[in-house]
Amino acid sequence: MGERGLVFRNVLVRVHESFNLELHMDTDEANAAGLKNNDKVRILI
Secondary structure: OOOOOOOOOOOOOOOOOOOOOOOOOOHHHHHHHOOOOOOOOOOOO
16 A cells, blocks of 8 residues: 555564564665654554
8 A cells, every 4th residue: 555555475473462563674675665763554464
């Protein structure tokens, strides 16, 4: 979605009740999507 939308496949998700809901990606991926620190994204499963 959006002007520079991306789809990531084969993503590892770690789940535990004490974990925060966060997404971390490397600089190349963030630049490809046009993202900056603290941007909001939509996670679809």
